[in-house]
Amino acid sequence: MALSKEKMNFLEKKAYNIRKHIIEACINHGDGHAGSSLSCTDILAVLYMDIMKLDVDNPKSKDRDYFILSAGHKCLALYGTLVxxxxxSASIMDTYNQLDTPIPGHPDRDKFRGVDFSTGSLGHGLPLACGLAKGLKLRNQSNKVYVLMGDGEQGEGSIWEAAAYASHNKLDNIIAFIDKNGLQINGTTKDVLNTNSLKERYEAFGWEVKEINGHDVKEIHETVSSAPFTQGKPSLIIANTVKGKGLSFAENNLSYHHWDPGEEEANIAREELSKIGKRWHSE
Ligand SMILES: Cc1ncc(C[n+]2csc(CCOP(=O)(O)OP(=O)(O)O)c2C)c(N)n1
Ligand SMILES: [Mg+2]
Known part of the structure; x- marks a missing residue:
């Protein structure tokens, strides 16, 4: 079903709000994985606001869908989304990465209601998704398991063991995203470990793969709504993204994988946010 203009507007506004939480938390705390979090914001906005079956008042409900942020360093995007x-309440973002906070530098399921899995060590989200998805199948449950990985993360060998397991076990309840921004921690993926043939590799492992613009909420929505793409096969969405999306000086800039905002950059970021925010405030 086509996405209505109202729904598209709603999702874009939510994505803006999440970006604002990410940027303000980095400024407030003095650092944070801004580039990585801003890269996957639109995907999380679409998933949590309009796709996943999830009741805030009853998050342990048996028929809920699950989300695993495999690239746990993108946690500011998850925290902003859960808020x-x-x-x-939004005030929780002020406690980001402080002692005893529910929202530390990597997500902890025992600390923050709504976080499904504790992550941070790359390469573990897809294996976790396999265990969860297989368990759901054994119980004849129809819940979906969404997992989001980074493109640099694809260098982890555990992902490929899980990719083979998922197709062998016909886990079509897994819908995975790769946030393909072309950068990782210390270089481009092209230079550190090339990820150009991800589509072909996953297809060879028995997956059905689609490639989209990871900042176009309409395209994200339409694509994820049509998953599983083939009955009996796990689905992968390769989302082409811009690391640091929405913060002009951070876009596609490796130095903003982890951002330590000085006063000058903090002021520019606030100005940019308020400029974009006018679109929503004028409604
Ligand atoms: C097993 C493991 N090795 C190394 C790291 C350190 N590390 C944190 S983020 C990162 C780069 C991830 O790049 P990518 O998956 O492309 O995510 P992006 O930040 O670009 O969204 C690395 C190597 C880690 N968290 N876990
Ligand atoms: Mg990357």
């Missing part, structure tokens, strides 16, 4: 979903 926008209504799991906690």
């Amino acid at each position: 926008e979903k209504g799991f906690e």
Whole structure:
């Protein structure tokens, strides 16, 4: 079903709000994985606001869908999304990465209601998704398992063992995303470990793969709504993204994988946010 203009507007506004949470938390705390989090914001906004079956008042409900942020360093995007979903008030973002906070530098399921899996060590999200998806199949449950990985993360060998397991076990309840921004921690993926043939590789492992613009909420929505793409096969969405999306000086800039905002950059970021925010405030 085509996405209505109102729904598209709603999702874009949610993505803006999440970006604002990410940027303000980095400024407030003095650092954070801004580039990585801004890269996957639109995907999380679409998933949590309009795709996943998830009741904030009853998150342990048996028929809920699951989300695993395999690239746990992108946690500011997840925290901002959970705040926008209504799991906690926005003030929680002020405690980011402080002692005893529910929202540390990598997500911890025992600390923040709404976080499904503790992650941070790359390469573990897809294996976790396999265990969860297989368990759901054994119980004849129809819940979906969404997992989001980075493109640099594809260098982890555990992902490929899981990719083979998922197709062998016909886990079509797994819908995976790769946030393909072309950068990782210390270089381009092209230079560090080339990821250009990801589509072909996953297809060879028995997956059905689609490639999209990872910042176009309409395209994200339409694509994820049509998953599983083939019955009996796990689905992969390769989302072409821009690391640091929405913060002009950080876009496609390796130095902003982890951002330590000085006063000057903080002021520019606030100005940019308020400029974009006018679109919503004028409604
Ligand atoms: C097993 C493991 N090795 C190394 C790291 C350190 N590390 C954190 S982020 C990162 C780069 C990830 O790049 P990518 O998957 O492309 O994510 P992006 O930040 O571009 O969204 C690395 C190597 C880690 N968290 N876990
Ligand atoms: Mg990357």
